[in-house]
């Protein structure tokens with residue numbers, strides 16, 4: 421059957437009709453809002469390239485989380501900028517570290533909000549790389565110990581979920597074993613499984629003060645050209661015990677979100693990263709696009725592609741519109 425019997429426009433005729441047949445819906449509870457913790461008090465410093473996002477001291481962050489919880493947002497993802505960085509990333513796995521303190525404060529104030537911690541070393545190393553430098557590269561196996569210690573330390577502080585973003589091989593298995601041994605067998609791991617060496621992370625490096633001081637991350641993060649390899653990364657992380665997996669960035673990698681959805685049965689998250697956010701905000705500021713509509717379209721596309729969990733700097737704005 422085809423035209424003129426078939427007329428696709430019949431079901432688009434009114435808002436009510438469109439609503440009736442809509443296939444995909446966004447819900448605030450599936451949004452995760454990334455936040456950046458800094459030492460001090462009363463600090464709320466806007467990130468230049470990410471309008472509306474701030475480096476926050478813990479007291480301010482607790483206010484932000486209370487607001488996020490009221491909006492029905494599912495959770496927050498914490499990054500920390502320590503007072504001091506060193507070669508060993510010691511701030512990352514310190515029980516008195518900035519993220520550990522933030523977790524305790526947020527968990528005490530917000531009972532419904534999930535607190536997820538990003539587990540990586542790049543915010544804590546003086547050189548800005550995600551692991552231990554041996555020679556002139558990040559050493560995989562030496563970095564695993566730092567990551568496991570960080571994950572256990574986050575769990576001890578009360579993190580609901582740990583999310584390793586480093587892209588070392590074998591980290592999920594090592595971390596799962598360390599969490600289990602330490603008594604955190606019920607703390608889930610959300611693995612940044614298919615994480616690409618992306619130029620869309622530009623604004624984040626200002627937010628987290630984590631730009632590598634030499635070289636780049638292409639010896640550990642994935643080549644943007646590789647989709648089949650992304651499926652292998654995900655498969656391996658699942659085999660090592662990941663509870664949920666992530667594709668990152670989101671918008672430019674919708675094909676991989678879809679491929680992962682068709683292939684694997686566990687919950688899939690996608691991270692709409694800083695550059696994706698900033699480009700939309702910048703174009704909207706120039707009056708070139710309708711910011712709210714492009715925001716919602718970008719998010720519904722990520723959901724339609726197959727991600728049930730969306731990490732996004734738009735979490736609050738989108739929740740307000742829903």
Ligand code: PBG
Pocket residue numbers: 538540542550585586620621622623624625637692693694695
């Ligand atoms: C840390 C980390 C990064 C992001 C999330 N975790 C930066 C990087 O890998 O260089 C990027 C997030 C964003 O751009 O919003 N490894």
Ligand code: ZN
Pocket residue numbers: 540541542543549550585586
């Ligand atoms: Zn890192």
